[in-house]
Amino acid sequence: MERFKVKLQLNGEAVELDVNPSETLLETLRDRLELTGAKDGCGLGACGSCTVLLNGLPTRSCIVLTAELDGSEVSTIESLADGTKPAPVQESFMEKGAVQCGFCTPGMILTAKGLLDRNSRPTKEEIIRSISSNLCRCTGYKKIVEAVEAASSTETPKT
Amino acid sequence: MITSKFEFRSPKDVEEAVRLYREFQGEAVYLSGGTDLVPRMKLGLEKPKAVIDLKRIVPLTTVEDQGDWIRIGPLARIFDLKQNDLVGDYFPALEASLEATSCESLQMRGTIGGNLLQNSRCLFYNQSEFWRRSKGFCLKMGGESCNAVPGAKTCFANYCSDNAPALCTLSAEIELSGPDEVRRLNLEELYTNKADKPFDLQPGEILTAIFVPKKKSIGGYEKLRVRGAIDYPLLSAAFSFVDGTGKLAIGAVGPKPYVVEMKQPSHDAIGEAVEVVLKQVRPVGNTVLDPDYRKRMIPVLAGRLINKVMEGAK
Numbered sequence: 001m002e003r004f005k006v007k008l009q010l011n012g013e014a015v016e017l018d019v020n021p022s023e024t025l026l027e028t029l030r031d032r033l034e035l036t037g038a039k040d041g042c043g044l045g046a047c048g049s050c051t052v053l054l055n056g057l058p059t060r061s062c063i064v065l066t067a068e069l070d071g072s073e074v075s076t077i078e079s080l081a082d083g084t085k086p087a088p089v090q091e092s093f094m095e096k097g098a099v100q101c102g103f104c105t106p107g108m109i110l111t112a113k114g115l116l117d118r119n120s121r122p123t124k125e126e127i128i129r130s131i132s133s134n135l136c137r138c139t140g141y142k143k144i145v146e147a148v149e150a151a152s153s154t155e156t157p158k159t
Numbered sequence: 160m161i162t163s164k165f166e167f168r169s170p171k172d173v174e175e176a177v178r179l180y181r182e183f184q185g186e187a188v189y190l191s192g193g194t195d196l197v198p199r200m201k202l203g204l205e206k207p208k209a210v211i212d213l214k215r216i217v218p219l220t221t222v223e224d225q226g227d228w229i230r231i232g233p234l235a236r237i238f239d240l241k242q243n244d245l246v247g248d249y250f251p252a253l254e255a256s257l258e259a260t261s262c263e264s265l266q267m268r269g270t271i272g273g274n275l276l277q278n279s280r281c282l283f284y285n286q287s288e289f290w291r292r293s294k295g296f297c298l299k300m301g302g303e304s305c306n307a308v309p310g311a312k313t314c315f316a317n318y319c320s321d322n323a324p325a326l327c328t329l330s331a332e333i334e335l336s337g338p339d340e341v342r343r344l345n346l347e348e349l350y351t352n353k354a355d356k357p358f359d360l361q362p363g364e365i366l367t368a369i370f371v372p373k374k375k376s377i378g379g380y381e382k383l384r385v386r387g388a389i390d391y392p393l394l395s396a397a398f399s400f401v402d403g404t405g406k407l408a409i410g411a412v413g414p415k416p417y418v419v420e421m422k423q424p425s426h427d428a429i430g431e432a433v434e435v436v437l438k439q440v441r442p443v444g445n446t447v448l449d450p451d452y453r454k455r456m457i458p459v460l461a462g463r464l465i466n467k468v469m470e471g472a473k
């Protein structure tokens with residue numbers, strides 16, 4: 001079977017990949033590039049634990065083929081912190097206790113980040129609408145909403 | 160993991176896409192956002208030799224005011240479309256159904272064309288190949304009979320597009336471009352009324368445009384689901400009132416939206432319209448909700464929706 005060449009801007013760096021056309025972005029990230037922050041939950045687009053930012057938009061990487069992405073920009077949870085300094089939205093998740101088992105957390109944080117990047121002061125309703133894309137089986141969402149609310153006042157608006 | 164192996168192509172125009180389809184002798188599938196197709200490939204419900212990505216065909220992504228019609232490119236994403244002013248100003252039923260579709264992240268990837276052409280669903284069908292083999296293949300997988308209603312020779316899968324009912328109430332038309340011709344038909348004519356093969360599409364045909372009459376309407380959408388987000392509809396009702404005539408469409412309970420015209424949105428007329436639908440639908444135990452409950456919710460959703468829309472218009 002033919003291989004497929006894809007150029008990506010991944011976490012700020014240009015990468016060139018030679019992938020199998022049936023490979024999902026989640027497989028490329030986890031298995032090929034060892035970026036295991038995005039989690040493999042349902043594998044069918046239902047839970048959001050595999051969320052990454054694709055051209056700035058929260059996207060379920062388990063149902064995207066890497067072959068679709070030539071020329072795209074992908075950011076994973078690994079790119080958020082500045083060295084060992086967590087991003088404001090990560091800080092708020094820790095401060096507010098919005099993490100229990102942590103499985104949904106990378107996806108939740110990137111969904112929140114996607115929202116805050118396009119709308120630095122979302123209403124509570126907008127926050128709920130965004131993060132209800134992602135399933136969390138532990139927290140009951142209350143702390144997550146609080147964390148995003150807190151981050152919305154600290155997150156630097158996109159320049 | 161997708162176990163089938165395929166080639167991947169990104170044509171730049173419709174002609175090239177159709178030519179590629181021919182090259183793979185029909186064993187190719189078109190890809191838009193992939194939010195329906197990729198899960199199907201993962202479950203082994205689709206095993207194409209080639210995937211033809213339509214996303215690089217720019218003219219398919221735009222929304223255009225053509226005077227008498229609004230032309231919606233099938234590759235327009237649900238998320239962008241629901242924020243489009245033309246949709247908000249003219250088609251409130253569609254605006255509401257776009258908002259109710261899956262969840263925000265999936266709306267950012269999923270397109271309106273893929274939404275209309277998503278395959279029908281059943282609790283006994285949208286399962287892994289391993290699961291399905293253990294039960295024996297049903298009609299929709301090429302088997303002899305239905306697994307939801309054992310022994311039945313009819314497929315009862317549900318067509319769960321949230322936006323098709325709304326577009327039907329707005330009298331939308333679609334353009335299909337295939338190897339031999341470009342044809343335009345009413346959206347309602349797309350459906351075969353057979354759940355195992357829900358669309359009357361010729362091999363290789365691409366949905367290249369959706370046209371909605373540019374007329375001010377009032378309308379809305381009601382969706383029954385267990386969770387308020389992500390879930391597919393388990394029943395839905397769309398209603399639009401345009402030029403003094405109402406149209407009600409009931410979705411997610413059978414292979415197509417059931418559309419009824421109503422001259423007057425009066426209490427009696429709602430009852431009569433619902434009766435017309437009830438005579439045609441046969442909900443069975445192939446979703447997570449009880450079929451009798453779904454059936455009894457048809458008049459409830461329809462009445463609630465139409466009363467709300469007409470109240471709002473006063």
Ligand SMILES: Cc1cc2nc3c(=O)[nH]c(=O)nc-3n(C[C@H](O)[C@H](O)[C@H](O)COP(=O)(O)OP(=O)(O)OC[C@H]3O[C@@H](n4cnc5c(N)ncnc54)[C@H](O)[C@@H]3O)c2cc1C
Pocket residue numbers: 044045046047188189190191192193194195196197198213233234237259260261262265268269270271272273274275276277278319320321322364365366367389390391392
């Ligand atoms: C967890 C989950 C929840 C969902 N919930 C909902 C929901 O609540 N309501 C709902 O309506 N949908 C739901 N969906 C389905 C899906 O996300 C949407 O219907 C979406 O709009 C499909 O668009 P797409 O571009 O991703 O389609 P794709 O997956 O790209 O395509 C769908 C089908 O149409 C064909 N196709 C696509 N474009 C064309 C074209 N232009 N011409 C010819 N054929 C074409 C493809 O070959 C494929 O068979 C859900 C999906 C998931 C994974």
Ligand code: FES
Pocket residue numbers: 039040041042043044045046047048049050051060061062063
């Ligand atoms: S793992 Fe991708 S949505 Fe669940």
Ligand code: FES
Pocket residue numbers: 098099100101102103104105135136137138139
């Ligand atoms: S913290 Fe456990 S799933 Fe969300």
